[in-house]
Amino acid sequence: MAVLAATTLSACGDSGKPVLNWYVNPDGVATFEKYAKACSTGDYDISVQLLPSSATDQRTQLARRLAAKDSSTDLMNLDPVFVAEFANAGWLEPVEGDLADSISASVEGDGDYLSGAADTVTWNDKVYAIPLWANTQVLWYRKSLAQAAGLDMTQPVTWKQVIDAASSQGGTVGVQANKYEAYVVWINALIQGAGGDIVSDTEAGRDAKVDVDSEAGRDAATIIQQLADSKAAQPDLSVSNEGTSLGQMFPASGPGEFMVNWTFVYKNYEGLIGQAGGPTKEQFADLGWARYPATVEGEASKPPVGGIDIGVGAYTKHGDWAMEAARCITSEKAQVDLALNDGLMPSTNAAYDQVAASGKFPKDLIELFRTSVDEGGPRPKSAFYAMISGAIQAKWHSPTSVDPGSTPEDSAKYLKDVLEGKSLL
Amino acid sequence: MTTVTAPATGGHRRADKPEVSDRARAETRLGQRLVAPAVILMLIVTAFPMLRAIYLSTFDYALTAPDDRNFIGVRNYVTALTDPLFWQTTGVTVLYMVITVAIELVIGFIFAMVMHRVIFARGVIRTSILVPYGIITVVSGFAWQFAFSYQNGFINGWLPFVGDDFNWFGQTGSGIVAIMVSEIWKTTPFMSLLLLAGLAQVSEDMIEAAKVDGATWTQRLTKVILPNMRAAIMVAVLFRALDAYRIFDNIFVMTAGAVKTESISFLTYRQTIEQFQLGMGSALSVLLFLSVLLVAFLIVKLFRVDLAQARQES
Structure with a gap:
């Protein structure tokens, strides 16, 4: 009884104002708290609720609430790959009006949002969430390692060149290949880089066309095999994740690595300068970045796109307020704050311009991030x-x-x- | 109650249907009324979910595509029963059950003997044997996961035939061993508690008599103690086997079902909770329920035969 009373009470703030619950993934929480406060109004307060750290657990928890028509799930941070699934289940309130028009236009490269980010929130020609930050992967590397291998990094490089360059110098190539979502990110980027797709016609749901058995699929498999068989493979390849290869960039001995990884890498190394296990100033200056490697020579790579979109729950009692709050939370100012404080890159061009002007990141790196999101490839958008x-x-x-x-x-x-439905997964 | 009604139904009309007195009928009605709330509650909390699961298992139903729900009859069952993954996880589950129960039975019996015979510090020894059982399975899973970890665990350092960088959770065999160790550590006390109850029932007189007749310790154990404990052993094995067949927590914590360490419960969990395939998930839980029934039936059968033989022997 006490528990029941407590939960009923917590639905209202101290002053009796309604409280909008905002479910967030645990990255940049301090900034979220700040904007929860800033975006609260005389009508409502926003309260931040933490989700688990893994994307799978976040999805499970939100989906359980929404499947039970939970009216206290007002706002939520969604990994882009869940938007289609949630929208299809009728769990998300569609975004309407000028903002929806702007996002739809951005998909075609004709609006305020970066095309790759805008694409993640559209499903069946409707907009179901607002992009907050857009994440992407680039190729991080040691300039000295690339130079020693004679690899010209001003030109687009291919996976084969990167693997050969690393193994010729005793360096390694860092990827994410544990049995988890980020491995699919890699496979999808490799396949799209060769002009293919894992699946197409995904709006047909279970009847989507499976395209992975194609020339592009074989090109992708060839690269994974090349790396696995090469001396450049890291010893923990089959359980590698975003964190495991970070340490190989500035090892105690050896020339370092090439590594595909998300945007957080720059701020991560910068914060470790001079610390135990971190790079020295000179080593940090040796950190280079380039566009995601190409699968096929001469064909532009499709860098992975990730990030977080803000969705409004379909069963909220305060739909209009929640939508208003979602706009406030994803404002340009909030996006710039997230980028400067937490290294989480914006989803609009205007916010990117401000981040570039802030001087907190190298200009060419910011441009690289922006182009990567803009020309990147999303993972399949499917309810399944x-x-x-x-x-x-x-x-x-x-x-x-x-x-x-x-x-x-x-x-x-x-x-x-x-x-x-003929096989168990 | 039978003693009260016996005179009324009296001996002379035994061949016919026994005549029921008003009083007996009223008592029966009262009895029915008294148990009714409990029966209704039972139906709500157990029968309804079970029937609902059976109903859902006949649909192709994903929570994320609620509009595409189709009735497909027994197709979920056909899919599950013809899928190699189902049989592989069933095999792994049986392996977990057989090995953990067998080891627990042996260690549990030794612990029961210790608890039964110990003469000094009885309370302390009995309590310390029971400590693991008081620990939550998830906590035990994490503790053993850290112990087996090659980065900060101590197991690799203690075992001379294992390299320091051996990853226990990297392949099926060693992953299963690690999960079993945690499971055995956690539930052996339960086994020993049940066996201790059985041990206490064996009459000291019989053991004394056997001693006087010159029976050795092994003979007393195998000819006197164990046959007289059969019922207790059966209960212990039955309870633990049914529990072990539904193993979930340790797998969830230690490997999350990776490297083919998945049990049938875990497979069901993934279909229902992770993939929201309510139809397939329900079909698998019905199959899980049936297989638990089968295990229970087999164990009861197995031990009943033994008990009968024991009776003929004596």
Whole structure:
């Protein structure tokens, strides 16, 4: 009884004002708290609620609430790959009016938002969330390592060149290939870089077309196999994640690495300068960045796009206020704050301009981030994305077992069976 | 109650349907009324979810695509039963059950003997044996995960035949061993508690008599103590086997089902909670329920045969 009373009470603030619950992923929480306060008005207060740290657990928790038509889930931070799934289930309030028009226009490269970010929130020609920050991966590397290998980093480089350059100098290549979502990010980027897709026609739901068994799929498998067989592979390749390869950039001995990783890397190393295990000032100056490597020579790479979108729950009792709050939370000022304080890059051009002008990041790095998001490739937008991702992980893991002759074909067959409900995942 | 009604139904009309007196009928009605609330509550909390699961299992139903819900009859069951993944996880689950229960039975019996025979510091020894059982399974899972971790665990350092950088959770065999160790550590006390109850029932007189007849310690154990404990052993094994078949927490914490350490409960969890496939998830939970019934049936059968033989012997 006491618990029940407590939860009922907590729905109202001290002053009896309604409280909007904002479910956030645990990155940049201090900034979220700040904007929860700043965006609270005379009508309502915004209260920040923490979600678990893994994307899968975040999705499960939000989905459980929304499937039960929870009216206290007002605002939520959504990983882009969940937007389609949630929108399709009718769990998200559509965004309407000028903001929706602006986001829709941005998809075609004709609005305030970066195209890659705007694309993540549209489903069936409607807008279901507002992009807050847009994340992308670039190729981080040691300039000295690239130079020693004679690799010209001013030109687009291919995966093969990067792997060869690293192994010729005793360096390594850092990727994310544990059996988890980021491995699918890598596979998807490789396949899209070769002009293919894992699946297409995803709006058909379970009847989506499975395209992974293609020339592009085989190109992607070839690169994974090349890395796995090469001396440049890191010893923990099959369990590698965003954190495991960070330490290989400035090792105690050896020339360092090439690493594909998200935007947080720059601020991460900058904050570690001079600390135990961190780079020295000279080493930090040796950190280079370039566009995500190409799968096929001469074809532009498709850098992965991630980030966070703000959605409004379909069952909230305060839909209008929640939408107003969502706009406030995703304002240009909030985006710039997140970028400068937490290294989480904005989703609008205007905010990018301000971040570039702030001098807190090298200008060329900011431009690289912006182009990467703008020209990046999203992961498949499907109501069944969790299945697609799971089926790909099941057949492409471990990276050491990937074979261009069989993996794309096996995974296509398995994915088809899983989507049709003929196979367990 | 039977003693009260016996004179009324009296001996002379035994062949016919026994005549029920008004009083007996009233008592029956009262009894029914008294148990009714409990029965209704039971139906709500157990029968309804079970029937609901059976109903849902006949649909192709994903929580994220509620409009695409289709009735598909037994197709979920056909899919599950023809899928290699289902049989692989069932195999792993049976492995967990058989090995953990067997080891727990042996260690649990030794602990029960210690608890039964110990003459000094009885309370302390009994309590310390029971401590692991008081620990939450998830906590035990984390504790053993840290112990087995190659980065900060101590197991690799203690075992001479294992390298310091051996990752226990990197492959199926060692992952299963780690999960079993945690499971055994946590539930052996429960087993020993049940066995201790059985041990206490074995009459000291019989053991004394066997001693006088010149039976060795092994003979007393196998000919006197164990046969007289059969019922207790059966209860202990039955309870633990059914529990072990539904193993979930340790797998969730230690490997999250990776490297094929997944049990049938975990597979069901993933279909229902992670993928929101309510239809398939329900079908799998019905199958899980049926297999637990089967395990219970097999164990009861197995031990009943033994008990009968024991009776003929004596």
